[in-house]
Amino acid sequence: MADPLPTIELDRIRARGVRLLASCSWGWIVLLGVVAATQHGVGIWLAPALAALVSLPTSVAVLRGRYDPAVRLALALSYTAYPAVAVLVLTGHAWQMDTHLYFLVALAAISLLYDVQAMRAAAVVMAVHHVLAWALMPDLAFEGSTNLFRLALHIGAVVAELTFLTMLVQRAKLMIVELAAARAASEAIAGAAQSHRAAAEAALDSAAKAEQRANSERCRREETEEVSRRREREHLIAIADAFETGITHLAQSLGAAAGALSQSAESLNGLAQETDIRADSVADVATQASEAARAVADHVAALSGVIADIDDRTGQQAEHARHARTASATGQQTVLSLIDRATQVEQFARTIGDLSIGTNLIAINASIEAARVGDAGKGFAVVAGEVKMLARQAQSESHKIEQLVALIRTGAAEAEDALKEAGIVLDGASGTADDMRDAMRSQRRDAEAARSRSTDLAATADALVEDTDALTGWAEATRRLSTEVRGAATSLSGDVSALLQSTRAFVAQLRAA
């Protein structure tokens, strides 16, 4: 029985429907009484009495303020009885059976309760009523034809109306629920708006108070501003005086500074011109120095080549001296060997001399012996004479040999002495050549260093030329700037005069204000 969508709004609508239907039930009673009074079939009291009887419980409950599901269901049941009573009231009337259309009206009225259960119960009761009428009083209820299809036709009408009314009620309930939700939301928004309105009103009050305070503050501030304005004016006049004085001094200072600046610019211009001239001179000198340095470097390079040649030749000379010394030593050794051989030859010669002496003695003895022997010894004496002569020749030759050997020894000694002196000389020459070669190498290194320095000097001179060119450009720029500075100084002098005039006019206006 509990409704799945209970809301306060739905309950309120249902309560309103319950009250409406309960009130209308008594309208039914009155209406039935009036109709019954016009008829003769049933007693006047019967129809209103039956209607009142069926309305009594629900009326009491509604008067107690109830509209719960039981009351709605009872009210729906009571509404099924009124059309039945209406049919009874019109007994014998031609329109009697037309009144049963009010079953549908009653079912529609029950839909105002927004209770599907009550609607279904009422429909069931209506269907039962039709079935009972069909079963008990078929000629009365279904005049002309009492078959089952006619009953189904009536019940189908009730069911169809019930179906559509149920759909309508369900949708109406959903709408009510949604409206309730929307209303709750709108109430929440309204509450928020109310609170915002209160806050806004409070803010407006605060703003009004703030405006009042601001007005009073503005008045006070205006008074204060007036006082301060007068003071400021006085102060302003004092400041104007001081300003005029300061500006005057400043103008004078600026004028003097402009004059000094102009003079400085002229001096600077002169310096720039002189710098330009001297820079040109320096550039020329540097160019010449660069060329000279390059010439020196070239000469030093040539000198270095010569020194290298001399060094090579000195080395060759030292080598030749060493070879000569070696040859001298070899010669000396050969001379010594020659002396030894001469000594050996002398000894051979002496030996030969000694042998020749002995041979001579032997030949003398042989001659003596041959002389003793007489004639037989004459031949022998001849041979002995020949041997004696040979011995003498041999002695003479050995003596010559000794003389030659003596001469050879003397020559060899002299040659040895000469070779010794030559070796000494050659040793000195070789040392001298080595010293010369060392000196040449040292001079060659010095020449290389001198050539490198000359090259660096030429590069430095070139850089000096470039710097001098840049200095010339700077001097030109300085001259232009000095010209501009002089013009600016002149313009500044004019501006200072204008400033002085403007200041005097401004101060005059301030004083007049």
Add this chain to the structure above:
Amino acid sequence: MIDFRVYSPRLLLAGQSILTAIVVAAAIVLPRAGDPVLMLPVTRQAAHDLSGRLFDGKTRILGAGPVGGSFVIMPTDDRAWKAFITMGVLPLAYPERLCGEPADG
């Protein structure tokens, strides 16, 4: 004594259902003007009194009813229903198709 101010929903529904059933049934079975009426006595005394009352020469009797002691009549005076009911006789509509022709008494 039922206190209608505090009766329960179940009691309300029961009472309402009974009253509705009575009224709906009454709407069906109460006699119609111009139609035959079944006079149904609910007690023996009522049957005795009914027979004495019907045979007073003022009522047109169509025949005996389907229940013993009952009669089918054609009413001529609607104001007599109160007297019959007071006697314990229920005047009901007579479904001729359901109950057949009244038997000659």
